[in-house]
Amino acid sequence: IKVMPSFVVGSDTEDETIFEKTATFIKDNNLVYPMINILTPLPGTKLYTRLENEGRILHKNWTKYDFESVCFKPKQMSAKTLEDGRRWIFREIYSLENTQSRYDNFMTKKEVNEVTGFEDAFGKMKMTDKFFMAILVLKILSKVNTEQRKYFIDVIRNYLKGNETNFGNSFSIMSFNDYAYNIPLSEN
Secondary structure, three states: OOOOOEEEEOOOOOOOOHHHHHHHHHHHOOOOOOEEEEOOOOOOOHHHHHHHHOOOEOOOOHHHOOOOOOOEOOOOOOHHHHHHHHHHHHHHHOOHHHHHHHHHHHHHHOOOOOOOOHHHHHHHOOHHHHHHHHHHHHHHHHHOOHHHHHHHHHHHHHHHOOOOOOHHHHHHHHHHHHHHOOOOOOOO
């Protein structure tokens, strides 16, 4: 079973060292697709009531209560530090190299086999279907950044050489990498 853990940063007991500690924990435990959320005091919760009573609610723009934006004053860091720290964790753990490494370590250490069916289906495709698949891959390659393009070309090369390749995982890695590098900058 691949675990997709969700971490929350920004509690009152955490300072800015939490970002590196979280990234290290994720890498050390081969957590392939973790999510990193910002503590969000949702209206109607005890957390919201406590922070409002302490005067720490920054705004009531409910569209920003999205687990990605800071809507309260953290106790041991600035709101900007919290948002920037979350962004740093994402970029650190979702570099193409780090994500692929965690995936490979997970597959090796856990002694699991992942079967997606794509590779078998590709082998059974008609030539016209393979042609359209090639056009789709070219379209994808035209939309990604240089690092992602190089990564995916290496995946294709390994596949053509007969090395084990999981295309579904490769696409997931690229999409998480893209998200990590396109998190909007803080408005704080």
